[in-house]
Structure formats: structure tokens, C-alpha cells
Amino acid sequence: MVHRPVHSANTPMSSTRVWLITGASSGFGCSLVSAVLARGDRVIATSRSLQPIQNLEATSDNLRLLELDVTAGEEALKSKMKEAVAIWGRIDVLVNNAGSCHLGILEEGGSALVRRQYEVNVFGLLDVTTACLPHMRAQNEGTIVVLGSRSAWTCETIGLGAYGSSKAAVHALAETMSVELAQFNIRVLLVQPSAFRTKMVRTADNYDTSNPIEAYDGTREDNLKSYADRDGKQIGDPDKAMDAVVDVVRGEGAARGKPWPGYFLLGKEADRDVRAKCKIMTDHLDEWGDVVKSVDFDS
Template sequence: MADPNAKVWLITGASSGLGLALLMRAVSRGDYVLASARDPSRFDPIFSTLCTGQRARVHVLHLNVASPFSEIKEAVDGAVRVWGRIDCLVNNAGIGAVGASEEQGAEGMLHVMHTNFFGVLNVTNATLPHMRARRDGTVVIIGSRGAYCNEFMGIASYAAAKAAVHSYAETLSVELRPFNIRVLLVIPGTFDTAINRPPKLALHLHADYDAARADMDVMLGQLAGMPGKGDPLRGMDVVVDVVKGEGKAGEVMRGGGKWPLWLVLGEDAIRDVKERLARMAEALDAWQEVGSGLTPET
């Protein structure tokens, strides 16, 4: 059984990117990690960087979030038996794909949505019975600033899936409140991970988009080499702080701050979310007279 004073984390997509950074920070702070990936062999080089005590607190789990729910549930049920509980589920696994929405079509959109939205839904639903039984737990969902900064070519499927995840997390937070289960929607900006180099996905090419595709290639090249990206380890340290009530997060909570449904990470993400909120407020102010007074006339 796990130390009752430590957290047991289940992290999907834990072999790379933000998931790996979170694994490293959690075990370095004395917690246990159920680390899932589609290919468990990817953890072999990672283990070589951990000390013996840390390796003993990591259990590798073969889990593809795009699998049928029955397979996901079997994997999660088995994971619970390792240390007797899951204190914090982190829905991190996801895929990126860029291309014009018309060229991706419904098939491309469903491909991304299947992993980035329905994968989150299925893993969460497989974990919730265990948390509800204990009347305790935290569900972390890794969203994206792309849900707010999405007015450019190529991001439609990824941004739509993340926007769906955001809305799901917000409703889920209300549904789970009676069971003492918290929901944290993490909205990262640009961190130094492979998600900055997403593959192209175009199933129905149209010549009209040739110029836009060329511009998209230039933009992606600039993004890959952009300086000043966030440090994944520092970003995930903040997530651990919030979940455990430590560090700056602990200071805010002890000072009367409420649990944050939204946790925006990085100056670029903070800027983009604020800009979107300001633009929406401006549109509401300018057009509220047009959209008001629509009740039946007497």
C-alpha cells in the first residue's frame, strides 16, 4: 500500500512532454505515479534517470486512451490494485494534427476528437467509481490555450477537441462536487514539448488552400524554433503545488483563495485568455441592444 501521506497519481501519456514532466516532479516530491503510455517500453530510458527509491514509486501501465471503454476500465481497475487507490487522475494523453478543416473533413476531426475528447471521457469514467467510493479525489484535465487562441489556419480539429474538453471539465466539476471530487482544468501556453511539432492531416486536398498551407508551414517552423518556451518541469511543479496545496498555491489557498477550476500556465496563455475575454466583452457591449428584448410582445 502507498504511504497515506503521499498522493497516488494516474497520468496518461506519461512517457513524454508535460506528462513525463509531471511524473518526474511527482516522484521527486515523494508521491507515487501510475504512468500510462501506448508503448510502455518508452519508459526504459526514463527509469535510468531515477534513483532506486523513485523507481519503486512508479508503476508502468499499458493504456491507449483511444481503446474501447472495456479495455480502459480493465487497465484502470488493475492500476488501482497496485497501491490501493488513485488520488489524482491526470488526463494528459493527446494528439496534435494540423490542416484546414475542409481538407481534414469529418474523418480527420473525428480522429483527433476520438483521442483528445473521448479518450479523456473514457479514462475519467473508468476512474470515477473508485474515487466516488472513497468520496475523495482530483481529476486534472490538460486543456490548451488553443481553445481561446484559434483564429488561424490549421488548428481547427485540435482547438475544437480542446474546447470540448474545457466545457466537459466545467460541467464535470459541478457533477462531482457532491462526492468531494475536485476538477482542475489546466490551460498551458507554449511549453518546450513535441506538441509544438504536430503532424499534418489532410485527407481531401484542395488547390485553393495551397497558399494557406504554405503560410502554415512557415508559422509551424517559427513556432518550433520560438525562444522563451515554458519549462515543462516548472509548469508541472505548479500543478503538483495546486493538487497538494503547497508552494505559492498553498499560500493562496491558506489566504482564503478558492480551488481554481481554471489554472492558466505561462504568460502567453494568460495573455491570450485575457484578450479573448476582452474581445467577447467588447462584442457584448456593442451588440447587446441587438440581442436583447426578444420576449413576446404584449
Template sequence: MSQLQDDSNVWLITGASSGFGKRFILSVLARGDRVIATARSLDKLDEMTSSLKPELAQRLRVSQLDVTEGEEKIHAKIALMAKFWGRIDILVNNAGFGLPALVEEGGTRLLRRQFDTNVFGVLDVATATIPFIRESKSGCVVTIGSRSAWKPEIPLIGPYAASKAAVHALTETLTLELAQFNIKVLLVEPGAFRTEGIYGQPYFTENPIPAYDRMRNASKTRFGAVAGTEKGDPDKAVEVIVDVVRGEGVAKGRPWPGYLVLGEDAEVDVRNKCKKVLDVLDEWVDVARGVNFDTPQA
């Protein structure tokens, strides 16, 4: 156990070598808390953290963690991480990636690869960490979801959107289950943010179906033009998330949100999906209500 002991919170952050993850490290340390940063490979993480000032570096620990290693290994590794400072107060379940593919071409083989990281890995990390957060009496679980769960009607993002929709549902259930332990849960739903390599995964082309050639090629061109044009500033996004967790800045004096939609594009997509579903429900409300058992006549 480290000799550094104080009342600051201990954050466990997955996928910390790039994107939102590395920005979480800098934001949390700057606010005086402690960080356990994890990544599949420590090379990039070490490169980034080696330049930290000593007063920040002493509040940082790094550990290798591949969220697809399986429940047993992940639980064992996180149990060791909890010994760094004898506690874990806040989990940021950030590790994830997207595999672009058309649904029929990718099939369940690709979908399983996508779910291994974005769903099963997220849940394995959560179940390994929650026992330690429960001991803190006032901890927090942050899940990085995606606006894609609200707008899956885009070719090539089906597997990714499905994985994020599953994570959203699990997170909403955890919100209820963990409330009894005074553990808060925050589901972050970001739109497009200008982070490193977010569009870097290769397109799945192992099973090309000629009928989809036109759609696939058009979608690849569209996706290829997105990188570097995103309006979302990842530094601002992470600062807002840390504000909410700590009850500071933009969150000061506001009730706990549970959901945090970030980005103008995400706001539009959430509103449009809600309106679309409600419009259909209103049009078909007589059918929705007409399938109950008939009321027995007196």
C-alpha cells in the same frame, strides 16, 4: 496488490512517456507520492524510468494504455491498475496530440481522429477512474486543456482547438457534478511550452484544395519555425500544477482555482477573447435583450 502501503496519494498519469507527462512522474515521486504512469508504448517510458533511484522506483508502476482502445478495455485496464496500491486518488488526463489541418480539407474524417484521443479518450479514462477517486473522499481530476480553445483563429489548428474546447466544456461540467463527492477538478490551459515532439504530427495533405494553397503553405512555414522557440518551461509548469493539487508552494494559502492558465501567451489569448466577446455583447446588448416575449399589457 503492492506491499508498499502508506498515506501518500496515488496519481494515475496518462501520456507519461513525454512532454508534461514524464515531468509529472518525476515531480510527483520527488514529493513522496506514488505514480501509475501509462503510455501507448512502454518502450520510451521504460527507458525514462529505468534510471530512477530505487527509493523512487518503488513508488512507481507503469502500464500500457492507449486511450483510444474504447470504453470497455480502458475500464478493465484501469480497474487492474487500481489494484497496484488498492486506490487511485488523483487523475492527470494528459494524453493528447494535435493533427494540423485546414477545416475544409480535413473534414469530419480527420476531426473524428482528433476527437478519438483528445475527447473520447479523455472521457473514457475519466469515467473509468472517477469511481476509485470517489472512494478516496478527497481526490482530484486534472485535465490538460490548451489555450487553443481560446484562440482557434489560427489556420491549421481548427481540429485540435475544437477538441480542446470540447474537453474544456466537459471538464467544467464535471467540476459541478463531482463537487458533491469532495472531488476537486482542475482545468489546466497551457500556452506554448518547449516539450518534445509537440509539433511533430504531419500536416494533413490527403485532400489539398488549390484555393487554400497560399494559406496552407504559409501556415506550415510558421508552424515549422515554432519548435524550440517556445517561451514556456514545461518543468516549471508541471511543478506549479503539482503545487496546486497538493496545496503547496505557489498554491499555499490560496483558494482552489479550478482553472490554471499557464504562460504569458495563454494569458494574453484568454484576456483578448474575453474582451472580444464582451465588446460584441455590449455593442449588441439591445438585440440580445430584445428577443424575449413581449410583456402583456395590463
């Protein structure tokens, strides 16, 4: 992001912050709840249903649970956000973690697959954020954490079109929010993890095979096997990743003394793939630069 807000990563924070974390039932969300509580902050852990997070209830006096479906729509989410704010009187950090992963070949899945993916990852995220922002603006401070993905940089991958494009849209929204919200002392952190050992991707459940096209049979079979082979073998540790996110938000540990990053990539694969994509684009500009720059009106 071009914008750098007034805060630095090591800006001293008040002794206790209130975090609202969506999608807290598993994966990054569950890891983040534990990491935040370990620093002495308060957490409102949310999930579409309370049943998957009931086990968290007795873990800390600083934890409250709230049923929140990110796809419930703007008005319902505004009401939920008022309920959340009433718990401790404020929300200092909103973490947009809730998400889904729908894989599939684009011609087979079509727009129905993409719409299903965007409903949670894009529209749900935006509705939750806009429901929270009036409260943060009234406080004249806040932090929005957006869970993007390395996949936005690697959409040249069979089966990844719906999910990867939803995360690319999320990245664009976060970048715009970072400049629109700076005037209200609200920071945005766009987290972009690579493959971590969470339950986000379960190939048999997540891969769309509702409209098989014979021409893709071999491609689909190989693609399904490829995703299945990776499941459970990802090198990323979600607990370490979310501990690093808390460092950045609180300006502690690895973030102490560093400026607010805006972007926060996580994982060796993210480092590798983002560098590779940047090289593809700079190589294109080097090769085609004379044409790229030749199409404006003559001065």
C-alpha cells in the same frame, strides 16, 4: 467554473498520494512524473506502449508503469483501471495528459481529421475518466486534472480548427464534471497551457495534407512554415509548469493559502490570449447589447 469544491488548494493531504498520469512518455507527462516523485508521492505512469517509458522504471521505488491506450474503449479501460488501482490500493489523482495534435485546413481535412483528433483528446479522455470515477467515488475523494489548452481560446487561427475545437470540448466536459462530482468530494482542475517546449507539435507529422485543394496552396504553405518556425522556440518551460500543477494539487508552494482555482492557466501567452478573447466578447456585448437583450418574449 462557477462551482468551488469543499477543498481549498491548501487543504492538508495525506502523506502520500497515488497519481495516475496518462501520456507519460514525453512532454508534460514526463515532466509531471518527475515533479510528483520529487514531492514523495507515488506515480502510475502510463503510455500506449511501455517501450517509450521503460527508462523511467529504475528512477524511483514510488513509480510503476502501466500500458494504457486511451482509445482502447470503455470496457478495456475499466479493466485497466482495476489493474491500476490494485497496484497501491487507490488512485487519488488522475491526470488526463495523453493527447494528440492534428493540424490542417478544415475544408481539406474534413470530418475525418476532426474525428481522428477527437478520438484521443475527447473520447479517450472521457473514457479514462469514467473508468476511474467509480474508484474515487468509493474513496469519497479524488482529484481529476484535465489538460486543456490556450488553443481553445484562439481558434481564429488557420490550421487549428480540429485541435482547438477538441480542447474547447474538453474544457466544457471538465466544467460539467466539476459540478457533477463535487457531491463525491472529487475536485476537477482544468489546466490550460499556452505554447510550451514539448514534442506535441511536429508540423511535418501533424499537418494533414492528404486532400490538398489548389485554392488553399498559398495559405497551406504559409501555415506550415509558420508552425515549423515556432517549433523548438516556445517560451514555456514544461518542468516549471508541471511543478506548479503539483503545487495546486498538493496545496503547497505557490498554491499555499489560496482557494482551489478550478481553472489553471499557464504561460504569458495564455494570459494575453484569454484576456484578448474576453475583451472581444465584452466589446461585442457592449456594441450589440441592445439587440442581444431584445429577443426574449415580452413580459
